[in-house]
Amino acid sequence: MHFTSERRLDDGVVEREFTLGEIPGTLWTPGSAASAPLILMAHNNGLSKGEPRLVARARHTAANGYAVATIDAAGCGDRPRSAADQQARADLRRAMQAGEPVDEIFESFIGPLVEKAAPEWRTTLDALLALPEIGGPVGYSGWTALGIRLAVTEPRIAAAGFFAGGYVPRAQREEARQVTVPLLFLLQWDDEGNPRQRALDLFDAFGTKEKTLHANMGGHVGTPWFELEDGGRFYDRHLK
Amino acid sequence: MHFTSERRLDDGVVEREFTLGEIPGTLWTPGSAASAPLILMAHNNGLSKGEPRLVARARHTAANGYAVATIDAAGCGDRPRSAADQQARADLRRAMQAGEPVDEIFESFIGPLVEKAAPEWRTTLDALLALPEIGGPVGYSGWTALGIRLAVTEPRIAAAGFFAGGYVPRAQREEARQVTVPLLFLLQWDDEGNPRQRALDLFDAFGTKEKTLHANMGGHVGTPWFELEDGGRFYDRHLK
Numbered sequence: 001m002h003f004t005s006e007r008r009l010d011d012g013v014v015e016r017e018f019t020l021g022e023i024p025g026t027l028w029t030p031g032s033a034a035s036a037p038l039i040l041m042a043h044n045n046g047l048s049k050g051e052p053r054l055v056a057r058a059r060h061t062a063a064n065g066y067a068v069a070t071i072d073a074a075g076c077g078d079r080p081r082s083a084a085d086q087q088a089r090a091d092l093r094r095a096m097q098a099g100e101p102v103d104e105i106f107e108s109f110i111g112p113l114v115e116k117a118a119p120e121w122r123t124t125l126d127a128l129l130a131l132p133e134i135g136g137p138v139g140y141s142g143w144t145a146l147g148i149r150l151a152v153t154e155p156r157i158a159a160a161g162f163f164a165g166g167y168v169p170r171a172q173r174e175e176a177r178q179v180t181v182p183l184l185f186l187l188q189w190d191d192e193g194n195p196r197q198r199a200l201d202l203f204d205a206f207g208t209k210e211k212t213l214h215a216n217m218g219g220h221v222g223t224p225w226f227e228l229e230d231g232g233r234f235y236d237r238h239l240k
Numbered sequence: 241m242h243f244t245s246e247r248r249l250d251d252g253v254v255e256r257e258f259t260l261g262e263i264p265g266t267l268w269t270p271g272s273a274a275s276a277p278l279i280l281m282a283h284n285n286g287l288s289k290g291e292p293r294l295v296a297r298a299r300h301t302a303a304n305g306y307a308v309a310t311i312d313a314a315g316c317g318d319r320p321r322s323a324a325d326q327q328a329r330a331d332l333r334r335a336m337q338a339g340e341p342v343d344e345i346f347e348s349f350i351g352p353l354v355e356k357a358a359p360e361w362r363t364t365l366d367a368l369l370a371l372p373e374i375g376g377p378v379g380y381s382g383w384t385a386l387g388i389r390l391a392v393t394e395p396r397i398a399a400a401g402f403f404a405g406g407y408v409p410r411a412q413r414e415e416a417r418q419v420t421v422p423l424l425f426l427l428q429w430d431d432e433g434n435p436r437q438r439a440l441d442l443f444d445a446f447g448t449k450e451k452t453l454h455a456n457m458g459g460h461v462g463t464p465w466f467e468l469e470d471g472g473r474f475y476d477r478h479l480k
Contacts, residue, residue: 189444189453200440203455204429209457209458211457212454212455212456212464213429213453213454213455213456214452214453214454215452215453215455216451216452216453217450218449224452226477229473230470230473233470237466
């Protein structure tokens with residue numbers, strides 16, 4: 001893990017860019033030198049690690065005493081995309097605009113995206129836990145499909161917060177029953193890209209007994225700020 | 241309003257029993273002398289004001305700086321019940337044990353119970369706001385059907401937390417669209433007495449744009465303690 005830049009933010013949080021082989025990432029750590037619990041924060045559908053809403057969540061979480069890391073995994077963010085992925089994304093936009101079914105198109109690019117991203121997140125987790133300023137335990141926050149895959153394959157993850165979850169690949173819908181860590185599932189009631197009933201069905205399917213659903217009005221990007229604070233208390237209960 | 245007893249709890253909260261005409265009630269106020277915001281706390285289906293889970297919620301909420309009041313309204317708690325109400329409750333138990341439909345039976349006693357209880361809660365609110373130690377604004381917590389009626393008829397209520405809501409009388413299901421105050425709707429995912437889909441439909445129906453759903457696993461009495469703390473922050477956002 002090579003750190004390529006470092007800046008200290010107003011609230012003492014240290015924000016560092018890193019590379020780990022081909023994987024670019026960002027790590028936020030609280031100002032104090034103590035060994036912090038870690039939250040892996042992934043943006044839905046592999047959007048860029050530099051996306052402002054993710055960065056705002058990460059900085060706020062780090063200021064609360066967590067190390068927070070995100071990466072652009074294979075095919076995600078600014079990493080090169082396969083011709084097939086690019087075609088699928090173009091097909092998806094066209095189908096959504098035309099009001100056509102999108103399941104098979106989602107499946108064709110989100111399924112492989114999760115398959116390729118998960119091992120890179122695990123490699124990153126290994127490297128992060130080797131840093132003296134990161135102690136664990138480990139939480140996960142964000143992209144539902146990737147989070148399901150990580151929660152069922154990575155025993156070091158102790159609690160997870162998932163967002164949206166209307167479209168999740170078949171493989172992860174199956175795996176949902178194997179998720180047994182405490183879960184906070186965050187849903188926007190009128191999320192244009194995430195059918196509500198499917199998200200509710202997914203919440204119902206998770207195997208864990210300690211799962212909580214939070215739903216708020218509005219579309220995909222309308223999550224109220226207080227949910228970030230509620231999420232913080234969820235992680236505090238399980239990781240601190 | 242006549243206070244008939246007073247005790248000071250360990251955390252400084254003052255717990256007073258009162259009567260207001262025929263209405264018996266309990267008022268909890270924080271130890272400090274400041275003019276506190278008020279939360280009206282009602283137990284589902286008019287259960288007794290002395291029910292231990294309600295008392296625990298009330299004491300915790302008062303310790304957080306709120307005046308909290310509850311009453312046994314007409315037909316509720318230990319107040320006399322009409323022969324018709326008693327018959328309906330007996331019919332309900334029998335029907336639920338036999339797995340028969342219960343809508344009409346619920347309607348026949350919960351409908352009138354809300355009709356009779358709501359004016360007594362408003363009378364109590366008048367008396368409470370005349371006390372120097374209570375300042376407002378006013379929140380509501382608990383029984384969904386009564387809360388809907390109060391929220392649409394009582395402009396002094398500024399925020400409401402509702403619990404369960406699977407069985408709500410027809411009149412209040414209609415009124416739900418007129419509820420415009422900020423709302424926290426708390427649902428137990430496997431509440432044996434409150435069908436989940438109906439509760440979700442009711443949440444969808446509320447007219448307010450600022451509504452949040454929290455759902456947790458388990459039956460009617462299984463709400464995790466952290467929901468009381470989440471509820472406290474909801475009221476803090478709107479009443480403090």
